[in-house]
Amino acid sequence: xxxxxxxxxxxxxxxxxxxxxxxNSIFDKGYVADQGFAHxxxxxxxxxxxxxxxxxxxxxxxxxxxxxxxxAFATYEGKGIWSxxxxxxxxxxDPEGASFDTEVVRKRAEQIVNLQRAGHIxxxxxxxxxxxxxxxxxxxxxxxxxxxxxxxIKPLAFSITIPSALLPTVGWHFSRPTEISANExxxxxxxxxxxSGNTVSTDYQDGGETEFPEGGKMQRQHYQLERNxxxxxxxxxxxxNRHGRFFCQVCNFDFHKAYxxxxxxxxxxxxxxxxxxxxxxxxxxxxxxxxxxxxxxxMVHRIRPWQNSVSKLKALLAEVKxx
Numbered sequence: 001x002x003x004x005x006x007x008x009x010x011x012x013x014x015x016x017x018x019x020x021x022x023x024n025s026i027f028d029k030g031y032v033a034d035q036g037f038a039h040x041x042x043x044x045x046x047x048x049x050x051x052x053x054x055x056x057x058x059x060x061x062x063x064x065x066x067x068x069x070x071x072a073f074a075t076y077e078g079k080g081i082w083s084x085x086x087x088x089x090x091x092x093x094d095p096e097g098a099s100f101d102t103e104v105v106r107k108r109a110e111q112i113v114n115l116q117r118a119g120h121i122x123x124x125x126x127x128x129x130x131x132x133x134x135x136x137x138x139x140x141x142x143x144x145x146x147x148x149x150x151x152x153i154k155p156l157a158f159s160i161t162i163p164s165a166l167l168p169t170v171g172w173h174f175s176r177p178t179e180i181s182a183n184e185x186x187x188x189x190x191x192x193x194x195x196s197g198n199t200v201s202t203d204y205q206d207g208g209e210t211e212f213p214e215g216g217k218m219q220r221q222h223y224q225l226e227r228n229x230x231x232x233x234x235x236x237x238x239x240x241n242r243h244g245r246f247f248c249q250v251c252n253f254d255f256h257k258a259y260x261x262x263x264x265x266x267x268x269x270x271x272x273x274x275x276x277x278x279x280x281x282x283x284x285x286x287x288x289x290x291x292x293x294x295x296x297x298x299m300v301h302r303i304r305p306w307q308n309s310v311s312k313l314k315a316l317l318a319e320v321k322x323x
Contacts, residue, residue, distance in 0.1 A: 001068050001090075003185035005170050006177035008040050008073040008085050014155055015044040015073075015085060017111050020120035026315060027077075035123040036115060039140060043073065044086050044155035047104045054153055055098035056088060056146035060176055065093040071146070071177070072188050075159060082162045082170070084192055086155040088148055097142035105141075109134040160195050162188060232269045235289035239267075248293035250300070250313050255293070267291045270300060272310065 009032045012019035018037035025033040032038040039057040046054050062069075071088040113130050115121050125133060166187050170178040240246060246267035247254045255263030269289045290310060292300065300313050 001070060001182070003180045003182055004069055004071045004177040005168055005180050005184075006071050006073050007076055007170075008043065009038045010075050011041050011085075013041070014157075015041060016155075017041060017045065017108075018115055020115050020118060021315075023120060023122055026311070027075075035125060036121040037112060037125075039143065040073075042108060044153055046150040046153050047100060047108075048150060049098045049100050049147075051099070053147045054150045055094070055100075055141075055144035056091070056148075056153075057143060058093065058145035059143060061095075062093055065095070068092055069146075070185055072180075072185060074162065077161075080164070080167075082167060083159040084156060084162050084188060085159050086153070087189065087192075088146060089152040089154060091146045091148040091152070094145050094147040096145075098144035098147075100141060100144075105134060105138050109137050112137070156192060160192055163191065166191055231286055232289065235269055235286035236267065236291070238286060239291050240265075246291060248296050249290050250292055250296040250310060251317060253293040253296075268294055268297045270297055270310075 008015070009028045010022070010025070012021075018041040020036075022028065022032050023034075023036045028038075039059075043056040049055055069088070069091045071091060073085045073087070074082040075085055076082055109130060112121060112125055112133050116125065116128075116133075125136065128136065166184070168178055168180045168184050236246070245254065245256065246265060248267070255266040257263075268291070270292045271288055272290055273288050292310075296313060300310055
């Protein structure tokens with residue numbers, strides 16, 4: 001068995017289908033930013049080919065394509081930070097590619113056409129008719145070369161930030177995976193199992209659903225950081241000294257302007273460092289805090305992967321305003 005660490009594009013549909021809003025993406029350059037989708041958008045869809053196996057997109061030929069592969073797919077968040085999206089286990093490289101049923105190709109073509117009509121597709125698929133999109137996707141089947149049983153596709157319910165201590169030395173590129181050891185792959189899998197599937201519906205302290213998909217324990221640990229009064233006080237003072245007022249660093253909302261005296265000097269402090277990246281004894285620093293309004297603070301807690309979540313929320317708000 002061989003083990004690979006492979007970059008995959010960001011996708012809001014859990015890689016079951018393409019998702020919108022990625023033209024000119026600030027997170028993934030290249031094909032997905034130019035086209036608005038990528039073929040690995042279906043990597044965890046479990047659609048089967050004529051032989052009963054599932055196929056995932058593979059845009060390269062392994063130097064040694066023989067044998068079985070376990071693959072950890074991860075999105076790159078910048079600055080050396082990666083988030084696990086899902087796993088392939090016991091996959092083989094099939095140079096012939098897939099041969100999906102007509103209905104599978106038609107369903108995928110409809111998904112592209114729907115994005116096309118919503119203005120989320122450009123490049124070579126931009127002005128194609130539905131039948132031409134179907135034909136183009138049918139021709140692309142030969143590039144779906146990772147073959148495996150559907151049950152060996154292991155998507156996560158949400159992407160999980162991989163602690164730097166577990167990361168192999170990998171490049172940020174899409175074109176080639178990094179071969180890793182069985183121990184490295186196993187450590188990533190164990191961490192994923194320990195930190196997924198723990199969602200709860202009860203609140204933490206102040207009503208509403210738990211904001212963290214990892215569950216209440218992670219939320220409590222994070223809130224302990226954000227509610228360190230000494231650090232929050234220093235961070236807020238530095239922000240006010242710099243800007244002369246408090247405002248949300250995502251949406252620019254100013255409580256004082258909106259509510260008058262009752263909103264004066266009110267803002268919430270958000271801790272931007274993931275709990276998983278903090279070691280025993282690590283201290284919260286004022287520079288780790290950002291100022292957010294209550295709405296943006298709750299929403300940024302829900303974004304996964306965690307890294308650059310403030311930038312992602314800004315991009316989301318910009319997209320909503322343009323729609």
